[in-house]
Amino acid sequence: MTLEELNRIKQEHEKIVQVREIVASEGEKLAKETGYRKQVLVCGGTGCTSSGSKKVLDALHKSLKDNGLEDEILVVRTGCFGLCSLGPIMIVYPEGAFYSQATPEGVQRIVKEHLKEGNIVKDLLYKETVHTDGSIISLSETDFYKKQLRIALRNCGVIDPEDINEYIAVDGYQALAKALTTMTPDDVINEITASGLRGRGGGGFPTGRKWSFAKASVNDVKYVCCNADEGDPGAFMDRSILEGDPQCIIEAMAIAGYAIGAHHGFVYIRAEYPIAVQRLQIAIDQARSMGFLGKNIFGSGFDFDIEIRLGAGAFVCGEETALMTSIEGHRGEPRPRPPFPAVKGLFGKPTVLNNVETYANIAQIILKGSEWFTSMGTPTSPGTKVFALGGKITNVGLVEIPMGTTLREIIEEIGGGIPNGKKFKAAQTGGPSGGCIPAKHIDTPIDYDSLIKLGSMMGSGGMIILDEDTCMVDIAKFYLEFTVDESCGKCTPCRVGTRRLLQILDKITKGKGTMEDLDKIEELAKHMQLSSLCALGQTAPNPILSTMNYFRDEYIAHIQDKTCPAAVCKALxxxxxxxxxxxxxxxxxxxxxxxxxxxxxxxxxxxxxxxxxxxxxxxxxxxxxxxxxx
The missing domain is CATH 3.30.70.20 (Alpha-Beta Plaits)
Structure with a gap:
């Protein structure tokens, strides 16, 4: 594959994708140039698939055939649009008509009335896209989308993830071509370093610095790894990116390989993600067949290839050394650090490991430059962050916001507020390693440093919204139960400490706790934070400590008054x-x-x-x- 051939493919397919971005009269004109009168995009992500989008897709194809429209209408199965609570989702272009909670019966009406006769079926549209005067607005103008800025999710819900030509049509592999033909490895690392991109998998370590450490390590073999294990309860960011835009991860890993001098990569993904695994394998096969993986990529002399390794669902394998141990064929347990993976990682060789969302930003930074990336977000947390928004919130789904967006904006505007007239109580971020942000801090800007100051953390991006009916002691117990189950048991502080903490919490929720138990929790938490082998044990006390800090009165009510203020704990x-x-x-x-x-x-x-x-x-x-x- 040469750059000229890449650009030829881009020109052949870019108009088809542009129809999905340009609505109204210009979109209709562009649609005619593609040979298709209209395009119908159907969400094929896990959320909509579980809601029945496969049946909707089958009904669509059948109805188009019955009405003689199969050659006039292009049907595309995409990745996640973000509004998971509205699935199955269909969007018709060039109008941009957004049909929510689609059914096979509703599809027949859409085909007959909209696609055939040209009349949008307004009673089946997402209500937020219909003005009071009956006119239609685009999805980007709705409250859910207008404050979002999609970089990592830029192609999700836009392109067919199983068609590499559509990825090329939206500048796919242009960044890899630029890196290999016009930049040195140091240039690439300097650009990523200048962007200030921090790892989106939890700790927020600077990506450019990690790459520079690996490049500086002298060895005949190096590796690039992608952490797609994503095991936090309620988190589905990485899964959605792989389901909707797998080629961007392949391109980014190849760029990372070039930057550090690696020629082989591994994507470690849990087997519970069958759609993501399937689409990733299709993407790897297509990239290899077109010369974006393999030997002498873009005639540069650089060789790079990728293979998939399936995980069995162990949460601890999200920790970098445990992940590498699992790839090597051993039981997934963490290793002491140092040495760090950049010096001695996979198979004892220097290794770069980033998560899916981190890689999803790489190509755009290389193409548009570090100054473009730093123009978004905050000085210490540039760019955007993807969150899986769930819990007691109206708009459950996937959102991507500029760093620095306040929690209030996420909950009240993007999320649509708390349903059933309930009051917002707290937001849990960072999963089992994170903490709870109480309502009094609702105007806190969301970035790495602000969350740490509040006793929470960014984590991989799960954000669970809690309302007034939530018991904070029970929430802490829920996350601790998860950690106890997922501890690998290798080190005593985590293996014994998490179980002992759970015993104390269980005692409190049954009305049998004492005030001395709170002191025991804090003392045990400190020992675990200092002496656990990996981050799983070190951060396991965080949900308890943050809830004790902000909602201590609830712990006291359980202990002294023998009551659960939220009436959740069964024994009380x-x-x-x-x-x-x-x-x-x-x-x-x-x-x-x-x-x-x-x-x-x-x-x-x-x-x-x-x-x-x-x-x-x-x-x-x-x-x-x-x-x-x-």
């Missing part, structure tokens, strides 16, 4: 019958499995708290809302 729940509302229908008493409710017909009933097993059956069966839980 207290079901009570409101006498003024009770009609004496006996329905609650007849359904109580513990025979804990007594009373005569047509007279208020009473719950015996000593017998009550806190199952909630009485409350579920009461027709008069006469039972409350405290």
């Amino acid at each position: 729940k207290k079901y009570e019958i409101i006498s003024d509302k009770c009609k004496g229908c006996t329905l609650c008493a007849r359904n109580c499995p513990a025979n804990a409710i007594t009373g005569k017909v047509k007279t208020p009933h009473v719950i015996n708290q000593d017998k009550c097993i806190k199952c909630g059956v009485c409350m579920n069966n009461c027709r008069f809302r006469a039972i409350e839980v405290h």
Whole structure:
């Protein structure tokens, strides 16, 4: 593959992709030039697939054929659009009509009324894209999208991830060509260093510095690795990038290989991501067949190739040394550092390891320059960050924001606020290694340093929103249960410490804790932070410490008052019958499995708290809302 051939392919396919970016009259004119009257993009990410997008796609193809439109309409299965709660998603271009929660039955109407007759089916559109006057606005103008800035996600939901030609149409492999033909390895590293790009996998270590360490290590063999293991609860950023734009990771890894002097790369991805694995393998095969992987890439004399290694789902294998140990065929356990992987990593050779989102920024930095990248974000955290937004939030999905965007903007504007009129209580970031940001800090700008000051961390990008009905002690217990299950057991501080912390938390949530237990938690946490072998054990106490810091009153309520303020902890729940509302229908008493409710017909009933097993059956069966839980 030469640069001339790359540009020829780009010119042949770029108009097809441009239709998805230019709407209205210009888009219609451009669409005609491509040979297709309209294009229909259907989300093929895991979220929409689980919601039934495969059935929608099948119905679309059948309906197009039945109406004789299969040669006029281009159907593209893309990656994630971001609005996961609205899946399955379809977008029709050049109008940019956004159909949400699509069904096979709805598809038949869309094909007949919209694609055939030219009338947009407005009652099936995402309501935020329809003005009060009935006019249609583009998705980019909705509250969910207008404050986002998509760099890592730039091609997700835009191109067909299984067609390398569409990636080339959006400047794919131009950065690799530029690096190999006009830049030295030092030039590449200097550009990445000047951009200030920090690792998006958790700790935020400067990417350029990591690459420079690996380049400086003298060895006949070096490796480039991609961490696609992503095991945080509620996190799906890396998975979505691989499902929607796998070629950008291949290109970035090849650039990294050139920069440090490596000729082989590994993508370590968990086997639970079947769509991502399949599309990544297709992308590698296509890149290899077109000469972007293999020997003498772009005639530069540089050789580089990539292979996939599947993980079995161990969270600890997200730690860099455990990941490399697993690739080597051993049990995934961390190794002491130093030596660091840049000096002695995979198979004992110098190795660069970055996560998927970090690599997703590389090509754009090489093409547009470090000054372009530093113009976004904050001085210490340039660029953007992808978050998997979940929990008690209206717009569950994938978002990419400039660093420095406030938590309030993410929750109230992009996220659409807390549903059911509930109050925002906290945001949990960083997964099992992170912490909780309370409502009083809702105007905090989201960047690496601000989160650390609050006792949390960026992590890989999970952001779980919690409302007033959340018990913060229970949240800390949830993450600790996860850490206990995922500890590899190699070092005593983590293996024993996490289990001991969980025992204390379990004791507190059952109303059996003491104030001395809080001191024990803090003391044990300090020992774990100082002596655990890897970050899993070192950061495991973070969710507890942050909730104790900001919500200590809830811990005290569990210990001293024997109550759970959010009425979540089962052992501390207290079901009570409101006498003024009770009609004496006996329905609650007849359904109580513990025979804990007594009373005569047509007279208020009473719950015996000593017998009550806190199952909630009485409350579920009461027709008069006469039972409350405290």
